[in-house]
Amino acid sequence: MLQTTEFALLRRVAVEQAERRAPSLVAAVVRGQDLLWTGARGSVDGAAPHVDTQYRIGSITKTFIAVLVMRLRDEGRLDLNDAVDKHLGGTSFGHLTVAQLLSHTGGMTSESPGVWWERAPGGGWPALVESMSAEQARHRAGGRFHYSNLGYGMLGQLVAELRGADWMSCLREEVLKPLEMTRTTPMPQAPHALGWAVHPYADVLLPEPAPDAGAMAPAGQLWSTAGDLARWLRFIAGDTGSVLHPDTVAEMRMPVAVEDGDAWTSGYGLGLQLFRDSGRRLAGHGGSMPGFLATVVVDPATTTGVLTLTNSTAGVGVSALAIDLLKLVDDYEPALPAEWAPQTAADPALLALTGEWFWGPMPFVLRLLPERWLDLRPASGSGRASRFRPDGENTWVGLDGYYAGETLRLHHHADGTPSHLDLATFVFTRTPYDPAAPIPGGLDQGGWPAE
Incomplete structure:
Protein backbone atom coordinates (compact mmCIF):
# COMPACT_ATOMS: atom_id res chain seq x y z
CA MET A 1 0.00 0.00 0.00
CA LEU A 2 1.01 3.64 -0.25
CA GLN A 3 3.43 4.79 2.44
CA THR A 4 0.93 7.37 3.67
CA THR A 5 -1.76 4.69 4.01
CA GLU A 6 0.53 2.35 5.90
CA PHE A 7 1.61 5.08 8.29
CA ALA A 8 -2.01 6.08 8.98
CA LEU A 9 -2.92 2.46 9.71
CA LEU A 10 0.10 1.90 11.94
CA ARG A 11 -0.53 5.10 13.85
CA ARG A 12 -4.13 4.07 14.59
CA VAL A 13 -2.89 0.69 15.87
CA ALA A 14 -0.15 2.37 17.92
CA VAL A 15 -2.60 4.77 19.57
CA GLU A 16 -4.94 1.90 20.47
CA GLN A 17 -2.14 -0.20 21.95
CA ALA A 18 -0.67 2.68 23.96
CA GLU A 19 -3.84 4.32 25.23
CA ARG A 20 -5.68 1.07 25.97
CA ARG A 21 -2.55 -0.60 27.40
CA ALA A 22 -2.66 -3.73 25.26
CA PRO A 23 0.19 -6.20 25.98
CA SER A 24 0.30 -6.81 22.23
CA LEU A 25 -1.87 -5.92 19.28
CA VAL A 26 -1.87 -7.23 15.71
CA ALA A 27 -3.93 -5.95 12.77
CA ALA A 28 -4.12 -6.83 9.09
CA VAL A 29 -5.90 -5.61 5.96
CA VAL A 30 -6.97 -7.83 3.06
CA ARG A 31 -8.54 -7.09 -0.31
CA GLY A 32 -9.37 -9.68 -2.93
CA GLN A 33 -6.65 -12.34 -2.89
CA ASP A 34 -4.08 -10.13 -1.19
CA LEU A 35 -2.91 -9.55 2.35
CA LEU A 36 -2.24 -5.84 1.82
CA TRP A 37 -0.85 -4.78 5.19
CA THR A 38 -0.03 -6.01 8.67
CA GLY A 39 0.93 -4.00 11.72
CA ALA A 40 1.78 -4.86 15.30
CA ARG A 41 2.65 -3.18 18.58
CA GLY A 42 3.68 -4.53 21.97
CA SER A 43 5.50 -7.79 22.46
CA VAL A 44 5.02 -11.55 22.80
CA ASP A 45 7.89 -13.39 24.49
CA GLY A 46 10.02 -10.27 24.23
CA ALA A 47 9.55 -9.74 20.49
CA ALA A 48 6.99 -8.03 18.27
CA PRO A 49 4.08 -10.31 17.31
CA HIS A 50 3.66 -11.16 13.63
CA VAL A 51 1.24 -12.80 11.21
CA ASP A 52 2.07 -16.29 12.52
CA THR A 53 1.59 -15.50 16.23
CA GLN A 54 -1.42 -17.33 17.61
CA TYR A 55 -4.13 -15.61 19.66
CA ARG A 56 -7.31 -17.07 21.06
CA ILE A 57 -10.18 -15.90 18.85
CA GLY A 58 -13.16 -16.69 21.10
CA SER A 59 -16.54 -16.46 19.43
CA ILE A 60 -15.09 -16.20 15.94
CA THR A 61 -15.11 -19.99 16.47
CA LYS A 62 -18.88 -19.80 15.92
CA THR A 63 -18.39 -18.81 12.29
CA PHE A 64 -16.53 -22.08 11.69
CA ILE A 65 -19.26 -24.11 13.40
CA ALA A 66 -21.87 -22.37 11.26
CA VAL A 67 -19.97 -23.31 8.08
CA LEU A 68 -19.97 -26.97 9.17
CA VAL A 69 -23.74 -26.79 9.70
CA MET A 70 -24.33 -25.14 6.32
CA ARG A 71 -22.26 -27.83 4.62
CA LEU A 72 -24.61 -30.41 6.13
CA ARG A 73 -27.58 -28.40 4.87
CA ASP A 74 -26.15 -28.16 1.36
CA GLU A 75 -25.56 -31.92 1.35
CA GLY A 76 -29.21 -32.54 2.28
CA ARG A 77 -28.33 -33.99 5.67
CA LEU A 78 -30.49 -31.45 7.48
CA ASP A 79 -32.88 -28.60 6.87
CA LEU A 80 -32.48 -25.30 8.68
CA ASN A 81 -36.15 -25.53 9.68
CA ASP A 82 -35.58 -28.93 11.31
CA ALA A 83 -36.22 -29.13 15.03
CA VAL A 84 -32.97 -29.88 16.84
CA ASP A 85 -34.58 -33.03 18.28
CA LYS A 86 -34.61 -34.56 14.81
CA HIS A 87 -30.83 -34.83 14.92
CA LEU A 88 -29.85 -34.32 18.56
CA GLY A 89 -32.19 -35.78 21.14
CA GLY A 90 -32.29 -35.46 24.89
CA THR A 91 -31.91 -31.71 25.35
CA SER A 92 -34.38 -29.26 26.89
CA PHE A 93 -34.33 -27.17 23.72
CA GLY A 94 -35.01 -29.81 21.07
CA HIS A 95 -38.07 -27.90 19.84
CA LEU A 96 -35.89 -25.06 18.55
CA THR A 97 -34.85 -25.07 14.90
CA VAL A 98 -31.33 -25.31 13.57
CA ALA A 99 -31.75 -21.83 12.06
CA GLN A 100 -32.76 -20.40 15.44
CA LEU A 101 -29.61 -21.74 17.05
CA LEU A 102 -27.46 -20.38 14.20
CA SER A 103 -29.01 -16.90 14.44
CA HIS A 104 -29.38 -16.67 18.25
CA THR A 105 -33.18 -16.35 17.97
CA GLY A 106 -34.14 -19.47 19.96
CA GLY A 107 -34.64 -17.53 23.19
CA MET A 108 -32.36 -19.78 25.23
CA THR A 109 -30.05 -18.63 28.02
CA SER A 110 -26.85 -16.88 26.99
CA GLU A 111 -24.44 -19.05 29.00
CA SER A 112 -24.22 -22.71 29.96
CA PRO A 113 -25.60 -23.50 33.43
CA GLY A 114 -23.13 -23.84 36.29
CA VAL A 115 -19.76 -22.13 36.60
CA TRP A 116 -18.35 -19.50 34.21
CA TRP A 117 -17.49 -21.79 31.31
CA GLU A 118 -14.85 -19.52 29.75
CA ARG A 119 -12.48 -19.84 32.74
CA ALA A 120 -13.18 -23.41 33.87
CA PRO A 121 -12.33 -26.80 32.31
CA GLY A 122 -15.45 -28.04 30.58
CA GLY A 123 -17.19 -31.36 30.93
CA GLY A 124 -18.47 -33.56 28.15
CA TRP A 125 -21.76 -33.48 26.30
CA PRO A 126 -23.70 -35.69 28.78
CA ALA A 127 -22.84 -33.32 31.63
CA LEU A 128 -23.95 -30.32 29.60
CA VAL A 129 -27.26 -31.98 28.69
CA GLU A 130 -27.87 -32.85 32.34
CA SER A 131 -27.35 -29.23 33.35
CA MET A 132 -30.00 -27.91 30.93
CA SER A 133 -33.62 -27.34 31.88
CA ALA A 134 -36.64 -25.76 30.25
CA GLU A 135 -36.50 -22.95 32.82
CA GLN A 136 -33.38 -21.66 31.09
CA ALA A 137 -35.48 -20.33 28.23
CA ARG A 138 -35.31 -16.55 28.44
CA HIS A 139 -37.53 -15.50 25.54
CA ARG A 140 -40.14 -16.90 23.19
CA ALA A 141 -38.50 -18.93 20.44
CA GLY A 142 -38.16 -16.74 17.36
CA GLY A 143 -39.30 -13.67 19.26
CA ARG A 144 -36.05 -11.73 19.41
CA PHE A 145 -32.29 -11.84 19.16
CA HIS A 146 -30.62 -13.12 22.34
CA TYR A 147 -27.00 -14.20 22.01
CA SER A 148 -26.52 -17.78 23.24
CA ASN A 149 -23.17 -19.50 23.68
CA LEU A 150 -25.11 -22.57 24.83
CA GLY A 151 -26.79 -22.79 21.42
CA TYR A 152 -23.44 -23.16 19.70
CA GLY A 153 -22.40 -25.86 22.14
CA MET A 154 -25.46 -27.72 20.89
CA LEU A 155 -24.60 -27.05 17.23
CA GLY A 156 -21.11 -28.45 17.70
CA GLN A 157 -22.60 -31.66 19.06
CA LEU A 158 -25.17 -31.74 16.24
CA VAL A 159 -22.29 -31.72 13.74
CA ALA A 160 -20.59 -34.54 15.64
CA GLU A 161 -23.77 -36.66 15.67
CA LEU A 162 -24.38 -36.31 11.94
CA ARG A 163 -20.74 -36.78 10.94
CA GLY A 164 -19.83 -39.50 13.42
CA ALA A 165 -16.72 -37.57 14.46
CA ASP A 166 -15.99 -34.72 16.87
CA TRP A 167 -16.54 -31.19 15.55
CA MET A 168 -12.85 -30.29 15.59
CA SER A 169 -11.92 -33.29 13.41
CA CYS A 170 -14.70 -32.30 11.01
CA LEU A 171 -13.48 -28.72 10.95
CA ARG A 172 -9.91 -29.75 10.27
CA GLU A 173 -10.79 -32.06 7.37
CA GLU A 174 -13.68 -30.15 5.81
CA VAL A 175 -12.60 -26.53 6.21
CA LEU A 176 -9.11 -25.85 7.54
CA LYS A 177 -7.19 -28.23 5.26
CA PRO A 178 -8.92 -27.15 2.02
CA LEU A 179 -8.32 -23.49 2.90
CA GLU A 180 -4.73 -24.21 4.03
CA MET A 181 -5.38 -22.68 7.45
CA THR A 182 -2.67 -24.67 9.22
CA ARG A 183 -2.36 -22.42 12.28
CA THR A 184 -5.97 -22.59 13.50
CA THR A 185 -6.11 -25.05 16.39
CA PRO A 186 -8.17 -25.88 19.52
CA MET A 187 -5.23 -25.35 21.87
CA PRO A 188 -2.26 -22.97 21.48
CA GLN A 189 0.80 -23.92 19.48
CA ALA A 190 4.00 -21.87 19.57
CA PRO A 191 4.52 -19.12 18.76
CA HIS A 192 1.47 -17.90 20.65
CA ALA A 193 0.52 -15.04 22.94
CA LEU A 194 -0.34 -15.54 26.60
CA GLY A 195 -3.64 -14.16 27.82
CA TRP A 196 -3.47 -11.31 30.33
CA ALA A 197 -5.77 -9.21 32.49
CA VAL A 198 -4.45 -5.64 32.80
CA HIS A 199 -4.98 -4.02 36.21
CA PRO A 200 -7.41 -1.10 35.80
CA TYR A 201 -5.32 1.33 37.88
CA ALA A 202 -1.75 0.04 37.54
CA ASP A 203 0.44 -1.14 34.67
CA VAL A 204 0.69 -4.73 35.88
CA LEU A 205 -0.59 -7.99 34.41
CA LEU A 206 -2.41 -11.06 35.74
CA PRO A 207 -2.26 -14.28 33.70
CA GLU A 208 -5.59 -15.69 32.52
CA PRO A 209 -6.33 -19.42 32.20
CA ALA A 210 -7.05 -21.00 28.81
CA PRO A 211 -8.65 -24.38 29.55
CA ASP A 212 -10.39 -26.76 27.19
CA ALA A 213 -14.06 -25.76 27.34
CA GLY A 214 -15.28 -29.30 26.67
CA ALA A 215 -18.80 -29.41 25.28
CA MET A 216 -18.88 -25.60 25.19
CA ALA A 217 -15.75 -25.42 23.03
CA PRO A 218 -17.73 -24.77 19.80
CA ALA A 219 -18.72 -21.42 21.29
CA GLY A 220 -15.18 -20.07 21.63
CA GLN A 221 -12.29 -22.53 21.79
CA LEU A 222 -10.18 -21.80 18.72
CA TRP A 223 -6.77 -20.14 18.43
CA SER A 224 -5.60 -18.62 15.16
CA THR A 225 -3.22 -16.16 13.52
CA ALA A 226 -3.46 -13.03 11.41
CA GLY A 227 -2.29 -15.11 8.44
CA ASP A 228 -5.01 -17.72 8.82
CA LEU A 229 -7.73 -15.18 9.60
CA ALA A 230 -6.80 -13.21 6.49
CA ARG A 231 -7.85 -16.32 4.53
CA TRP A 232 -11.03 -16.53 6.61
CA LEU A 233 -11.91 -12.93 5.72
CA ARG A 234 -11.59 -13.85 2.05
CA PHE A 235 -13.89 -16.80 2.70
CA ILE A 236 -16.56 -14.61 4.33
CA ALA A 237 -16.32 -12.22 1.38
CA GLY A 238 -17.07 -15.08 -1.03
CA ASP A 239 -13.72 -16.68 -1.91
CA THR A 240 -14.91 -20.03 -0.56
CA GLY A 241 -12.72 -22.51 -2.41
CA SER A 242 -14.26 -25.98 -2.35
CA VAL A 243 -15.75 -25.57 1.14
CA LEU A 244 -19.10 -23.90 0.39
CA HIS A 245 -20.83 -22.38 -2.61
CA PRO A 246 -20.49 -18.56 -2.56
CA ASP A 247 -24.30 -18.32 -2.61
CA THR A 248 -24.43 -20.20 0.69
CA VAL A 249 -22.01 -17.75 2.31
CA ALA A 250 -24.08 -14.90 0.87
CA GLU A 251 -27.09 -16.51 2.55
CA MET A 252 -25.18 -16.58 5.85
CA ARG A 253 -24.54 -12.84 5.46
CA MET A 254 -28.23 -12.00 5.17
CA PRO A 255 -29.71 -10.49 8.38
CA VAL A 256 -32.03 -12.77 10.35
CA ALA A 257 -32.30 -10.54 13.40
CA VAL A 258 -31.13 -7.07 14.41
CA GLU A 259 -29.69 -6.14 17.80
CA ASP A 260 -30.56 -2.45 17.96
CA GLY A 261 -34.09 -2.16 16.61
CA ASP A 262 -34.93 0.61 14.15
CA ALA A 263 -31.34 1.85 14.02
CA TRP A 264 -30.18 -1.45 12.44
CA THR A 265 -26.46 -0.90 12.76
CA SER A 266 -25.75 -4.40 14.08
CA GLY A 267 -27.47 -7.68 13.46
CA TYR A 268 -26.93 -11.39 12.97
CA GLY A 269 -27.26 -13.79 10.08
CA LEU A 270 -26.60 -17.53 10.02
CA GLY A 271 -23.45 -17.62 12.14
CA LEU A 272 -22.16 -14.18 11.11
CA GLN A 273 -22.41 -10.81 12.81
CA LEU A 274 -23.52 -8.01 10.51
CA PHE A 275 -22.88 -4.28 10.65
CA ARG A 276 -24.02 -1.22 8.74
CA ASP A 277 -21.65 1.73 8.76
CA SER A 278 -21.47 4.77 6.49
CA GLY A 279 -23.33 2.98 3.71
CA ARG A 280 -21.29 -0.20 4.02
CA ARG A 281 -22.82 -3.61 4.77
CA LEU A 282 -20.16 -5.52 6.69
CA ALA A 283 -19.95 -9.14 7.87
CA GLY A 284 -17.70 -10.95 10.31
CA HIS A 285 -17.58 -11.69 14.02
CA GLY A 286 -16.02 -10.60 17.26
CA GLY A 287 -14.40 -12.81 19.86
CA SER A 288 -13.81 -12.47 23.58
CA MET A 289 -12.26 -14.93 26.01
CA PRO A 290 -10.40 -14.23 29.28
CA GLY A 291 -7.09 -12.76 28.16
CA PHE A 292 -8.03 -12.20 24.52
CA LEU A 293 -10.13 -10.03 22.19
CA ALA A 294 -10.46 -10.39 18.42
CA THR A 295 -12.47 -9.11 15.47
CA VAL A 296 -12.77 -10.01 11.78
CA VAL A 297 -14.88 -7.81 9.52
CA VAL A 298 -15.15 -7.54 5.73
CA ASP A 299 -17.07 -5.53 3.16
CA PRO A 300 -18.19 -8.14 0.61
CA ALA A 301 -18.89 -5.42 -1.96
CA THR A 302 -15.21 -4.43 -2.13
CA THR A 303 -13.64 -7.55 -0.51
CA THR A 304 -11.76 -5.18 1.81
CA GLY A 305 -11.44 -6.74 5.25
CA VAL A 306 -9.70 -6.07 8.55
CA LEU A 307 -8.75 -8.26 11.49
CA THR A 308 -7.53 -7.25 14.95
CA LEU A 309 -6.07 -9.48 17.69
CA THR A 310 -4.95 -8.65 21.22
CA ASN A 311 -4.10 -10.53 24.41
CA SER A 312 -6.03 -8.48 26.95
CA THR A 313 -9.24 -9.45 28.75
CA ALA A 314 -10.89 -6.05 28.38
CA GLY A 315 -10.43 -2.41 27.52
CA VAL A 316 -9.03 -2.67 23.99
CA GLY A 317 -11.55 -1.55 21.38
CA VAL A 318 -10.75 -4.14 18.75
CA SER A 319 -14.10 -3.76 16.96
CA ALA A 320 -13.94 0.03 16.75
CA LEU A 321 -10.29 -0.27 15.71
CA ALA A 322 -11.21 -2.63 12.87
CA ILE A 323 -13.90 -0.27 11.57
CA ASP A 324 -11.51 2.68 11.77
CA LEU A 325 -8.84 0.79 9.83
CA LEU A 326 -11.40 -0.15 7.19
CA LYS A 327 -12.42 3.49 6.82
CA LEU A 328 -8.79 4.58 6.51
CA VAL A 329 -8.20 2.09 3.72
CA ASP A 330 -11.35 3.18 1.89
CA ASP A 331 -10.43 6.86 2.29
CA TYR A 332 -6.76 6.56 1.28
CA GLU A 333 -6.99 3.74 -1.27
CA PRO A 334 -10.60 2.97 -2.24
CA ALA A 335 -11.24 -0.26 -4.11
CA LEU A 336 -11.59 0.11 -7.86
CA PRO A 337 -14.73 -1.35 -9.43
CA ALA A 338 -14.32 -4.58 -11.31
CA GLU A 339 -13.32 -3.93 -14.90
CA TRP A 340 -16.20 -4.36 -17.30
CA ALA A 341 -15.70 -6.80 -20.13
CA PRO A 342 -18.21 -7.90 -22.77
CA GLN A 343 -19.53 -11.43 -22.93
CA THR A 344 -18.08 -13.40 -25.79
CA ALA A 345 -21.51 -14.64 -26.86
CA ALA A 346 -25.16 -14.63 -25.82
CA ASP A 347 -27.99 -17.07 -26.40
CA ARG A 430 -44.48 -7.20 -23.45
CA THR A 431 -47.24 -4.55 -23.56
CA PRO A 432 -49.30 -3.19 -20.65
CA TYR A 433 -52.04 -5.72 -19.83
CA ASP A 434 -51.58 -7.69 -23.05
CA PRO A 435 -55.02 -9.14 -23.90
CA ALA A 436 -53.35 -12.26 -25.32
CA ALA A 437 -51.83 -13.16 -21.93
CA PRO A 438 -53.63 -14.94 -19.07
CA ILE A 439 -54.06 -11.87 -16.86
CA PRO A 440 -55.64 -12.95 -13.51
CA GLY A 441 -59.13 -11.50 -13.19
CA GLY A 442 -59.39 -10.94 -16.93
CA LEU A 443 -59.43 -7.65 -18.81
CA ASP A 444 -62.17 -5.27 -19.82
CA GLN A 445 -63.40 -6.31 -23.25
CA GLY A 446 -63.04 -2.77 -24.51
CA GLY A 447 -59.32 -2.78 -23.86
CA TRP A 448 -57.29 0.42 -23.77
CA PRO A 449 -59.17 3.35 -25.44
CA ALA A 450 -58.16 3.81 -29.05
CA GLU A 451 -58.90 6.42 -31.70
Missing part, protein backbone atom coordinates in the same frame (compact mmCIF):
# COMPACT_ATOMS: atom_id res chain seq x y z
CA PRO A 348 -30.19 -15.42 -29.08
CA ALA A 349 -33.35 -16.69 -27.38
CA LEU A 350 -32.36 -15.06 -24.09
CA LEU A 351 -31.15 -11.91 -25.82
CA ALA A 352 -34.60 -11.61 -27.40
CA LEU A 353 -36.17 -11.56 -23.92
CA THR A 354 -34.28 -8.48 -22.80
CA GLY A 355 -35.87 -5.05 -22.62
CA GLU A 356 -39.25 -3.86 -21.38
CA TRP A 357 -41.83 -6.06 -19.71
CA PHE A 358 -44.95 -4.81 -17.96
CA TRP A 359 -46.51 -5.86 -14.69
CA GLY A 360 -49.96 -4.48 -15.37
CA PRO A 361 -49.23 -0.89 -16.44
CA MET A 362 -45.84 -0.70 -14.69
CA PRO A 363 -42.73 -1.01 -16.88
CA PHE A 364 -39.85 -3.28 -15.81
CA VAL A 365 -36.55 -3.93 -17.59
CA LEU A 366 -35.09 -7.40 -18.06
CA ARG A 367 -31.32 -7.64 -18.55
CA LEU A 368 -29.20 -10.66 -19.47
CA LEU A 369 -26.30 -11.30 -17.11
CA PRO A 370 -23.33 -13.69 -17.49
CA GLU A 371 -23.99 -17.43 -17.15
CA ARG A 372 -27.61 -16.99 -18.34
CA TRP A 373 -28.65 -15.12 -15.22
CA LEU A 374 -31.40 -12.51 -15.51
CA ASP A 375 -31.95 -9.18 -13.77
CA LEU A 376 -35.50 -7.83 -13.48
CA ARG A 377 -36.16 -4.40 -11.97
CA PRO A 378 -38.48 -1.38 -12.37
CA ALA A 379 -37.65 0.83 -15.35
CA SER A 380 -37.31 3.80 -12.99
CA GLY A 381 -37.17 4.41 -9.27
CA SER A 382 -36.90 1.79 -6.54
CA GLY A 383 -39.09 -1.25 -6.28
CA ARG A 384 -39.12 -5.00 -6.51
CA ALA A 385 -35.80 -5.84 -8.13
CA SER A 386 -34.15 -9.26 -8.15
CA ARG A 387 -31.54 -11.31 -9.94
CA PHE A 388 -32.45 -14.82 -11.15
CA ARG A 389 -30.29 -17.88 -11.69
CA PRO A 390 -31.20 -20.61 -14.23
CA ASP A 391 -33.10 -23.45 -12.57
CA GLY A 392 -34.23 -25.60 -15.48
CA GLU A 393 -35.63 -25.15 -18.94
CA ASN A 394 -37.44 -21.80 -19.10
CA THR A 395 -37.24 -21.31 -15.33
CA TRP A 396 -35.06 -19.20 -13.04
CA VAL A 397 -34.94 -18.84 -9.26
CA GLY A 398 -34.69 -15.49 -7.48
CA LEU A 399 -31.45 -14.80 -5.61
CA ASP A 400 -32.13 -11.55 -3.77
CA GLY A 401 -34.60 -8.76 -3.21
CA TYR A 402 -38.36 -9.26 -3.00
CA TYR A 403 -38.36 -12.34 -5.21
CA ALA A 404 -35.57 -14.26 -3.45
CA GLY A 405 -36.39 -17.98 -3.69
CA GLU A 406 -39.34 -17.42 -6.05
CA THR A 407 -39.56 -19.01 -9.51
CA LEU A 408 -39.59 -16.97 -12.70
CA ARG A 409 -41.11 -19.00 -15.55
CA LEU A 410 -41.19 -18.16 -19.26
CA HIS A 411 -44.33 -19.17 -21.18
CA HIS A 412 -44.67 -19.45 -24.96
CA HIS A 413 -47.39 -19.10 -27.55
CA ALA A 414 -48.38 -22.13 -29.62
CA ASP A 415 -45.95 -21.01 -32.32
CA GLY A 416 -43.06 -21.06 -29.83
CA THR A 417 -42.65 -17.29 -29.46
CA PRO A 418 -42.50 -15.84 -25.90
CA SER A 419 -45.90 -15.11 -24.42
CA HIS A 420 -45.41 -13.89 -20.85
CA LEU A 421 -43.42 -14.27 -17.67
CA ASP A 422 -45.00 -15.74 -14.54
CA LEU A 423 -43.27 -14.66 -11.33
CA ALA A 424 -44.90 -15.99 -8.15
CA THR A 425 -48.32 -15.57 -9.89
CA PHE A 426 -47.50 -12.07 -11.19
CA VAL A 427 -47.83 -11.98 -14.98
CA PHE A 428 -45.39 -9.81 -16.96
CA THR A 429 -46.19 -9.04 -20.62
